[in-house]
Each structure stands twice: as structure tokens, then as C-alpha cells.
Amino acid sequence: MKLLLNTILSRFIAAGSLDVTFTDGSTAHYRGHRPGPHAAMRFRSTDAERRLLLNPGLGFGEAYMDGTVQPQECSLYDLLRLLMLNAMEPAGHLGEALAAATRHVRRGWIQFNPEARARKNVAHHYDLDSRLYDLFLDRDRQYSCAYFPKGNETLDEAQEAKKHHIASKLRLDRPGLSVLDIGCGWGGMALTLARDYGATVTGITLSEEQLRISRQRAESAGLSGQVRFELLDYRNVLTRYDRIVSVGMFEHVGIGHYETFFAKLRDCLKDDGVALLHSIGRNDAPGTTNPWIDKYIFPGGYSPSLSETFAAIEKTGLWVTDCEILRLHYAKTIAIWRERFAVQREKAKALYDERFCRMFEFYLAGAELSFEVQGHMNFQLQLTRDINAIPLVRDYMFEAERKISAS
Incomplete structure (x- = not known):
């Protein structure tokens, strides 16, 4: 041997x-x-x-x-x-x-994710003890790629910038717009859109732990009348919305369900609506998920290529009105998570055990390196039903970010 x-x-x-x-x-x-x-x-x-x-x-x-x-x-x-x-x-x-x-x-x-299996896969990672995530995430619990416009932001600053960068692409140009947040996590994006942009937001998740904390946060922030959270699979959404946002959820959809996902986005968008999809992706051809990641971290998960994603969108009649590639932003994000986890390792060990800590260390180091040396990146796609749903040029995005920065 x-x-x-x-x-x-x-x-x-x-x-x-x-x-x-x-x-x-x-x-x-x-x-x-x-x-x-x-x-x-x-x-x-x-x-x-x-x-x-x-x-x-x-x-x-x-x-x-x-x-x-x-x-x-x-x-x-x-x-x-x-x-x-x-x-x-x-x-x-x-x-x-x-x-x-x-x-x-x-x-x-491997990526066949009907409703029951999708809920089980989500629970595997996101229904862990909530105290674990407090050890390394930012104060808003953003468990996705942060945005570093200057490159030297703190984690809290970069995650706040990420939310407003996404909001600028949703064109929240007036209060009272209805927003669907697919895969809402612990509610940070939904609460930000409600508090800072006057939106009325429905967040959906398959994680019971995230649902519980999101509802608590909405109540504590005095936003329960403006934001509601539901334990709901995206396939069962029936209402139409002015805006749809999905951050870090598309990686869990499964390749066999891409057309279903984008068809649901189309059907749930109002005629002049705007959707923003933020996802991990790969810069090469379609591939597979590392088997260790699939078994221990994200069962059923997959980082899609742009070719796979666009092929599914093309069949729905949606317009891709903007595409941005975030190359090393997630590597910078995970590097901070990895450093924070190392500092708090004994607390994580007290919650679980040594083997769990080794698993999480391996996950964070491998994930960071997948962006640094193996071609992973993040993409943000803006989607509309109507070719005229957004202005002719992108200036409105920059103006929205400048306005929120000045406030």
C-alpha cells in the first residue's frame, strides 16, 4: 500500500x-x-x-x-x-x-432534493446549536459571502455592505414594496430591507432553528408587523411579489430542480418585478460536489457553473438584466470566520467535541481555499419578467448605495 x-x-x-x-x-x-x-x-x-x-x-x-x-x-x-x-x-x-x-x-x-429531503438536508447544517454560529459570524449572523468594496472592512462592515449592495440591485425606490426572501437565514436581510428601505418582507426557510430566531429578532426590533417568517419550501409559494431576493440558497436547490426554481421566481414576480439571486458558483464547466462536503457539511449542495444556471433561466423567459462576479470576497469572508473559530475553539468543543471541531476546521480551511485556488466565486444575477422593469443604465444602483452610506 x-x-x-x-x-x-x-x-x-x-x-x-x-x-x-x-x-x-x-x-x-x-x-x-x-x-x-x-x-x-x-x-x-x-x-x-x-x-x-x-x-x-x-x-x-x-x-x-x-x-x-x-x-x-x-x-x-x-x-x-x-x-x-x-x-x-x-x-x-x-x-x-x-x-x-x-x-x-x-x-x-445526489442532488435530488424533493421537499422532504431538502428539509432534512437543511436541518443537517442549519439546525445546529445556534451558539456555534455566534462564535464566528458577524453580529447580524450573515452566513454568506460578505462584500469588501475597499478591501479593509471589518466583518460587520463588509456584511452590512453586502446587504446594501444587494438592496441596490433590487431597486427599492419606494416604501411599501412587497419582498420575498427565499432562504432567509436568521432574518438579517429581511430585517434590513424592512428597517432601511420600508419594504414589507416575507422570509421563508426550511430550518426550524433559523425560523425561531428570525421571529424573535423581528419582535425585538419592533418589525413583526412589517416582516414575517414562515417554514415554507419555495415550491409552495403562491403569492406574487414586487421583489424577490435569495442569498446563499440556490446552492441547495439541486441541478434537477433549476428550471423549477426559476419558473417559480417568474411566477411569483409581479409583471414589473425585480429579483436578485446571490449564489456560490464555479468558473469552469459543470462538476460535482466534494464527497466530504456532501457527507458532513452540505448534503445535497452544489456550486453551479454559470452555464448550468443560464441554461435553466433561458427556458423560463426571464431576463438576466445584470450579472456581477465576486471573485475573492468569499475567501476574505471565510478567512475571518476561520480566525474567529480558532479563537473560540474551546467553546465550540464544549458545545460538541474534538472531532466536531476538527470537522469544522477542515470545512472552513477547505472552503476558503476553494475560492483562492480552485475557481469558486460568487455571482449575483438580477432577473426581471419585463425588459423595461429597470432603468436603461446601472447608475441607480450606485446612487442607492451612496444614499444609504450617507444616511
């Missing part, structure tokens, strides 16, 4: 260098033909070696959670950065390539 693993790693490391200490105590040094970072790791069991050999996309993360793979004289982030950089090389890893090909064949089933 060690001999085969040694052969694969020799071919895998094309950039930078990796030192590996095997379970039997022997050490190997792998040097790529191009410059790159250096990292080192140690195997603590032959089972971990076997996992990395057979299914690295799943097995490496599980071995780290179990403590049978350990970074040596470097951080987990450093080790993952080296491995994820080299995973983008043409040579790649034969075992992972075969596993990815199998996942691609099965991805329709």
Missing part, C-alpha cells in the same frame, strides 16, 4: 513540495518541477493511508477528523493549500479522478 501511495504522490506533487511520514515511521520527500508552497504530514494509521489511496476526496477529511492524518510543522490550511493547488494540475490523482467521474454520473441522484 505504501509503495503504491508513494508512486501516486510522486506524480501528484507537480508544484511545491510535500514531506510525508508514514505509519511505519519512514519519511518520503516529494518535490514538484515548479515552485510552490511546502507542507508536511504524518499518517497515524494504515487505514488513513488506505483512505487517501482509494478515495482522497472523502478519506483525507475523515482521517483528519479522526486524528489519523496530522499536519507536521505547518497548519492545516498550509497542508490543504498545497494539496488543493496540486489537485488542479492536469496530472491530478487517478483515484480521485475515477471517484469524481462516478460522482458525475450519480450527481442527479
Whole structure:
């Protein structure tokens, strides 16, 4: 087994260098033909070696959670950065390539999200102890990509800027507009649109924990008459709205449901309505979700390519009236989350256990690096039913952001 693993790693490391200490105590040094970072790791069991050999996309993360793979004289982030950089090389890893090909064949089933399964998938991650999210999120609990217009904003400032950046694209040009927030999280976006723009907002979620906290927040803010939250699947919305916003939810829709999702947006928008979709995406061709992420973090989740997304929109008759790509904003966001989680790690361990902390560390480091070195990004799509629903040029967006900044 060690001999085969040694052969694969020799071919895998094309950039930078990796030192590996095997379970039997022997050490190997792998040097790529191009410059790159250096990292080192140690195997603590032959089972971990076997996992990395057979299914690295799943097995490496599980071995780290179990403590049978350990970074040596470097951080987990450093080790993952080296491995994820080299995973983008043409040579790649034969075992992972075969596993990815199998996942691609099965991805329709993996991302099959009927209502019952969608609710179960959401509960897996979003119904965790709410105190966990207080350890690393901003004060408004924005669990999605922040927006750094200057690049040096604090997390709270960047998340506030994100909400107003999105609001500017919704063209909330008068009070009293009805807004549907699909996948409303803990209610921060809905409350902001109501408080700062005078909108009447309905937020829907499949998370009972998020629903409970959102309703509490609306009541505490004195906005219960203007904002309501419901436990509701988007497919069951029957009302038409002036505006629709969805932030960080499209990743959970599932590729087989894209046309259903955009058809529902079309049907729920008034004739002159505007919708804004904010989602993680990928800058390359359609792919698959990492199996470790699918199993432990976001079951049924997937970061779509723009080609998949636009193909589904085209079949609904909706206009894509604006598209913006946010490249490294999420990497900056997650870097702050990762730092905050590290500071509060003992509190997270008290809520769960050591294995959970290792899982969450692996998730945050891997997610950050997926934006830094593996082509993930965020996109914001503005959608309308009517070609004339918004002004001819984009100046109204900038004016709206300047106005809220000055207030």
C-alpha cells in the first residue's frame, strides 16, 4: 500500500513540495518541477493511508477528523493549500479522478432534493446549536459571502455592505414594496430591507432553528408587523411579489430542480418585478460536489457553473438584466470566520467535541481555499419578467448605495 501511495504522490506533487511520514515511521520527500508552497504530514494509521489511496476526496477529511492524518510543522490550511493547488494540475490523482467521474454520473441522484429531503438536508447544517454560529459570524449572523468594496472592512462592515449592495440591485425606490426572501437565514436581510428601505418582507426557510430566531429578532426590533417568517419550501409559494431576493440558497436547490426554481421566481414576480439571486458558483464547466462536503457539511449542495444556471433561466423567459462576479470576497469572508473559530475553539468543543471541531476546521480551511485556488466565486444575477422593469443604465444602483452610506 505504501509503495503504491508513494508512486501516486510522486506524480501528484507537480508544484511545491510535500514531506510525508508514514505509519511505519519512514519519511518520503516529494518535490514538484515548479515552485510552490511546502507542507508536511504524518499518517497515524494504515487505514488513513488506505483512505487517501482509494478515495482522497472523502478519506483525507475523515482521517483528519479522526486524528489519523496530522499536519507536521505547518497548519492545516498550509497542508490543504498545497494539496488543493496540486489537485488542479492536469496530472491530478487517478483515484480521485475515477471517484469524481462516478460522482458525475450519480450527481442527479445526489442532488435530488424533493421537499422532504431538502428539509432534512437543511436541518443537517442549519439546525445546529445556534451558539456555534455566534462564535464566528458577524453580529447580524450573515452566513454568506460578505462584500469588501475597499478591501479593509471589518466583518460587520463588509456584511452590512453586502446587504446594501444587494438592496441596490433590487431597486427599492419606494416604501411599501412587497419582498420575498427565499432562504432567509436568521432574518438579517429581511430585517434590513424592512428597517432601511420600508419594504414589507416575507422570509421563508426550511430550518426550524433559523425560523425561531428570525421571529424573535423581528419582535425585538419592533418589525413583526412589517416582516414575517414562515417554514415554507419555495415550491409552495403562491403569492406574487414586487421583489424577490435569495442569498446563499440556490446552492441547495439541486441541478434537477433549476428550471423549477426559476419558473417559480417568474411566477411569483409581479409583471414589473425585480429579483436578485446571490449564489456560490464555479468558473469552469459543470462538476460535482466534494464527497466530504456532501457527507458532513452540505448534503445535497452544489456550486453551479454559470452555464448550468443560464441554461435553466433561458427556458423560463426571464431576463438576466445584470450579472456581477465576486471573485475573492468569499475567501476574505471565510478567512475571518476561520480566525474567529480558532479563537473560540474551546467553546465550540464544549458545545460538541474534538472531532466536531476538527470537522469544522477542515470545512472552513477547505472552503476558503476553494475560492483562492480552485475557481469558486460568487455571482449575483438580477432577473426581471419585463425588459423595461429597470432603468436603461446601472447608475441607480450606485446612487442607492451612496444614499444609504450617507444616511
